[in-house]
Amino acid sequence: MWGSSVVVKVIAFNVYGQSLQSSSGSGAIILTYPDAPLSLQEYIPGRQATVIGLQWSSGVANGGASVLDYKVSYDQANGTYVEL
Amino acid sequence: MYSFKVQARNSFGLSDFSAPITLLCAYIPSIPSPPSTQVVGNSILIKWTAPSANGSPITSYRIKVIQKDNNFSEDLVHCNGNTASIINALNCTIPISTLLAQPYNLALGDSVYAIITSSNAYGESANSPAGNGATIVLVPDAPINVQDNVAVTNSTVIGLIWSGGVSHGG
Numbered sequence: 001m002w003g004s005s006v007v008v009k010v011i012a013f014n015v016y017g018q019s020l021q022s023s024s025g026s027g028a029i030i031l032t033y034p035d036a037p038l039s040l041q042e043y044i045p046g047r048q049a050t051v052i053g054l055q056w057s058s059g060v061a062n063g064g065a066s067v068l069d070y071k072v073s074y075d076q077a078n079g080t081y082v083e084l
Numbered sequence: 085m086y087s088f089k090v091q092a093r094n095s096f097g098l099s100d101f102s103a104p105i106t107l108l109c110a111y112i113p114s115i116p117s118p119p120s121t122q123v124v125g126n127s128i129l130i131k132w133t134a135p136s137a138n139g140s141p142i143t144s145y146r147i148k149v150i151q152k153d154n155n156f157s158e159d160l161v162h163c164n165g166n167t168a169s170i171i172n173a174l175n176c177t178i179p180i181s182t183l184l185a186q187p188y189n190l191a192l193g194d195s196v197y198a199i200i201t202s203s204n205a206y207g208e209s210a211n212s213p214a215g216n217g218a219t220i221v222l223v224p225d226a227p228i229n230v231q232d233n234v235a236v237t238n239s240t241v242i243g244l245i246w247s248g249g250v251s252h253g254g
Contacts, residue, residue, distance in 0.1 A: 031094070031095065032096055033094070034092040034096075037092050037099070040089065040090055040102045040104070042107055054105075058092060062094055070091065071091045071098065073088070073101070074087065075088075076085075076086055077085050077086070077087070
């Protein structure tokens, strides 16, 4: 499953036979991208004269690692989103 | 009008974008300037200017007039700021007779101060400062008891005396 470590051991072979197993490796973690955030909406109490508040929920799966942060992008009605 | 979307990031990378939302960048209207009051005939004309709508059209005003006890109250019969014609005209008129009665209980000669708020889809502004305070005046009552002043009248002079009407109009 996502977030699990993949640990391997290696055995070498030649014409005289096979080696002992190596020790375990470092254990790579199976990761993928987190799911997209959900339920993006305005945080109404946050609205002020020069402030808009946003709120959202995390996606269903974090891809095997904790979500570190979020990136918010905006588009001023010209079709191009710009990261805040 | 702005659209927003958001991505989550973990140590592997960025998620897809969330579904976007579109928001109007707007806020409650600015506080209106002090409204003016003016005697016009037997009424008080209250006028104001539209404050900045801050991105969302003004949907109503609340017009409050001072009472004798210095509280302010609305006259929704004559100055209902939800009325489209008043919103567009930026003025309304209250009969002086209304201000002389409850709950205002003002008297002729008193000053009429008004304050207003403005509202849009995002809420209601704070009260404006009070306006200039026009003095309530009406024409005086007609003089009464006009009669010959026999002490003055003679062969070449006519003397007249009379009394003032009940009300001097403020």
